[in-house]
Amino acid sequence: MAVENPVLKAKGATWWVTDETQKGGCPAHTKASLGEFFYTVISEGVQIGEIWCFNPKFHRSMTLVTIYATPEQKQTIEEKSAFRFRPPPKVHLNSTSDQSAGRRALAEPEGEG
Numbered sequence: 001m002a003v004e005n006p007v008l009k010a011k012g013a014t015w016w017v018t019d020e021t022q023k024g025g026c027p028a029h030t031k032a033s034l035g036e037f038f039y040t041v042i043s044e045g046v047q048i049g050e051i052w053c054f055n056p057k058f059h060r061s062m063t064l065v066t067i068y069a070t071p072e073q074k075q076t077i078e079e080k081s082a083f084r085f086r087p088p089p090k091v092h093l094n095s096t097s098d099q100s101a102g103r104r105a106l107a108e109p110e111g112e113g
Contacts, residue, residue: 004068005047013070015049016085020062024082029053029061037065040081044073 005013018026027037041048049066066088069077074085
């Protein structure tokens, strides 16, 4: 991820990623769609993070974009356009959740100790 803008950070900004599960939620690989997306996002003063086009060889390919924005900026963008955002996925290493505890219990043979 990019370095976070300190002004946005002080206002409570967080990272968001375009939501590919919603119809029109993320821009397509076209001049019109990308132009509309970036015009809308930049006009709100948010920080753009990473841009990833699923397959740039194909016209209208899905393009995922991360932005650093306050909840108010995100809401304004979603009201002005069809683009939608969701929190980015988080990776949990060495999780202590019930699910991982269950796997540990299955891996340990009973009666040894």
